[in-house]
Amino acid sequence: MNGSLRLIPNNDGSYDLLVEYGRSDAEFGADFFSRDRLSKSGISEFIKKNAQNIKISSVRIIAAGTLLAVIPAASFLSANALTPEDGARYAMAYLYGGDAQRQIEYVARTNNTLQTVSPSWFDINADGSLKLNPVSKTFIDNMRSGGVKVVPFLSNHWDRASGQNALKNAEPLSAQIAHYISLYNLDGVNVDIENVTEAQRGQYTEFVRLLRQKIPAHKEVSVAVAANPNGWKIGWHGSYDYAALAKNADHLMMMTYDEHYEGGAAGPVASVGFVENSIKYALSQTTADKLVVGLPFYGRIWSVNNNSVMGKGIAIDTINSMIKDYKAAVTFDAASQSPKAEFEIKKGDKQYVVGGIPLPPGKYVVWFEDSRSLQAKLSLVRKYDLKGAGSWALGQEDASIWNDYGVWLNGGNPAKDADGKAQSKPSVIESAVYTVVAGDSLWKISQKFGMTVDNLKAYNKLTSDVIKIGQKLAIPPSAPRQ
Numbered sequence: 001m002n003g004s005l006r007l008i009p010n011n012d013g014s015y016d017l018l019v020e021y022g023r024s025d026a027e028f029g030a031d032f033f034s035r036d037r038l039s040k041s042g043i044s045e046f047i048k049k050n051a052q053n054i055k056i057s058s059v060r061i062i063a064a065g066t067l068l069a070v071i072p073a074a075s076f077l078s079a080n081a082l083t084p085e086d087g088a089r090y091a092m093a094y095l096y097g098g099d100a101q102r103q104i105e106y107v108a109r110t111n112n113t114l115q116t117v118s119p120s121w122f123d124i125n126a127d128g129s130l131k132l133n134p135v136s137k138t139f140i141d142n143m144r145s146g147g148v149k150v151v152p153f154l155s156n157h158w159d160r161a162s163g164q165n166a167l168k169n170a171e172p173l174s175a176q177i178a179h180y181i182s183l184y185n186l187d188g189v190n191v192d193i194e195n196v197t198e199a200q201r202g203q204y205t206e207f208v209r210l211l212r213q214k215i216p217a218h219k220e221v222s223v224a225v226a227a228n229p230n231g232w233k234i235g236w237h238g239s240y241d242y243a244a245l246a247k248n249a250d251h252l253m254m255m256t257y258d259e260h261y262e263g264g265a266a267g268p269v270a271s272v273g274f275v276e277n278s279i280k281y282a283l284s285q286t287t288a289d290k291l292v293v294g295l296p297f298y299g300r301i302w303s304v305n306n307n308s309v310m311g312k313g314i315a316i317d318t319i320n321s322m323i324k325d326y327k328a329a330v331t332f333d334a335a336s337q338s339p340k341a342e343f344e345i346k347k348g349d350k351q352y353v354v355g356g357i358p359l360p361p362g363k364y365v366v367w368f369e370d371s372r373s374l375q376a377k378l379s380l381v382r383k384y385d386l387k388g389a390g391s392w393a394l395g396q397e398d399a400s401i402w403n404d405y406g407v408w409l410n411g412g413n414p415a416k417d418a419d420g421k422a423q424s425k426p427s428v429i430e431s432a433v434y435t436v437v438a439g440d441s442l443w444k445i446s447q448k449f450g451m452t453v454d455n456l457k458a459y460n461k462l463t464s465d466v467i468k469i470g471q472k473l474a475i476p477p478s479a480p481r482q
Contacts, residue, residue: 008060017059089381089409090251090292090388092116094153098395100136104439106395107148111402113409114148116220117394118190121152122177128165130154130176135184145438145469149187151220156193163196167203170210178214188220190253198238205244212248223249224294227256229277231284242285252286253390254278256377257296260367262311266302268367270295271336272376279384291386295377297397299368301354304342306362312355315396319368325350328366337376341366371401378408436471449475 006018091114095103107117119139123131135152143150154177156163166173177189191208212221225240232238246252259274260267268274275293282291299319300311319341323330328343344363345351352359381389389409391397434445442465446453453465460473467473 018062019059020062088115088406089386090115091406091409092118092151092253092292092388092390093297093394094390094392095119095395096393100139102395104139104142107143107146108437108439109399109402110394111406112146113402113406116149116151116187117143118151118153120155122154122180122189124154124156124159124162124166124173124193126159126162126165128162128167128169128173130173130180132180135180137184140184140186142438149220151188151190151222152186153190153192153224156195158195160195160197163193164200166193167196167200167207170203170207174207174210174214177211181215181219186219188215188222188250190220190222190224192224194224194226195236196239197236198234200239201241204239205241205248208245209248220250221248222251222253222292224253224255227254227259227274227278227294228281229274231281242282246286246290249290251290251292251387252282253292253294254282255294255392257294257392260300260311262300262313264311266300266311266365266367268333268336268338269298269300269369270373270377271338272373272380273336275377276380279380279386283384288385289387291384293377293381293386293389295374295389295391296369297391297393297395299366301359301364301366304363304365308360308362309354309357309364312357314354314366314368316368316370316398317396318352318354319366320398322352322366332372338373339368339370341368370398371404374401374405375408378405381409382411434473434475436467436469436473438469440467440469441465442467445473 004020006020007015008018009015093110093114093116095106095117097120098106103117103119107114119136121133121135123133125131140150156166180186181189189211191211193204196204208221208223215221223240223245225242225245226237228237228240228242240252242252256275256278257270259270279291279293298313298315301309301314302311303309322328322343323341326343326345326349328341330339330341332339342363342365345359345361347361349361378389380386434449436445442453442456442462445467446456449456456462456473457465459475
């Protein structure tokens, strides 16, 4: 990087990082939003090294004496600024439900945090053969334009017989999967065969070996494995030979959730202790670079006075609505690092349908996830220097987590307001340039920055609503940047 770096103290004890370019670098300065140029510039690396001990609030870009932009420092610690070569950890999410356009919208709101998404395109028939669900070229093209890999997951959806038949017929099934990965130019496969037993342990390992053999080495072969904090060797936990699977898989995606489950007693979906003990067991079997921690983007609800609802899964965004509608009492359990909501539904209240069941009047308890609980679990990824984190399932989360998810995963400090509290909204900048990506429209961009389409068009002197991928739009000084 030809520019100079200087830390400027603020009155609140934080610092701004001043990045100055001379006249000869002004052309580079105007293009500082480019991902590649940022990764090469050294800005992200500088913040990573200093943000642990110094609170850096923002990065100010100056070229030839002109202030180009003020950007929250957290932006440089997200996956948008950090490539794997820079040290960014792996970040993926499963996609389940919704059409291609809805799934594109789910990915778009993650602020370029994800490197990989896994849609539900590979299922298993009763005889163990591959059932190919509709593959969306529109979705694939959209992900490619944003640098996101598409790795479908293969699932038996907890059906033991189909899972066992699949593993018995590993050779033809692996060939089918490799064929479709090549046909659609997909980026690999995530194997998610669940509820088979220790009797299939060797077959499971052989299946993954065959996939690795048939699928090009630069494409992903990964396995979703049951979290096993107790080191169980029988039942469905026993079907996963962590050490053997890791030899042929790029990583193991540990499903570190459902500590408490449907039909069982009420409790956290994924307490921090449950997650940490699962990590410790996994590290006794393989290396840290082979492990990805799975996060739940859902909670579970239980009836207090009867057994009408016993741990049904429920999306976080729905839980947040219920908390408001029923004026729930929300507490945070320090031991498990998990939030809990308690409320009563009375006759005449708004009715929610959970898992196909309308919730009847009565008292309920919901264990779920929020920014604090997710941050606690992601801190374990850093503590044990694991490969990264995954989540089930995208679209169920509180979308505000994506403001800071990259920081929680990779280290550093979330953007703070004047009172020292983490910001829940984007920071205001003095000027900015936005680059149009696939799926954008003027309405979508105007909503992103809290302005009207007419104002956005007027500021950029646009005479039509047509925009192109790669086109740069100026954002007024008063607009918040995400």
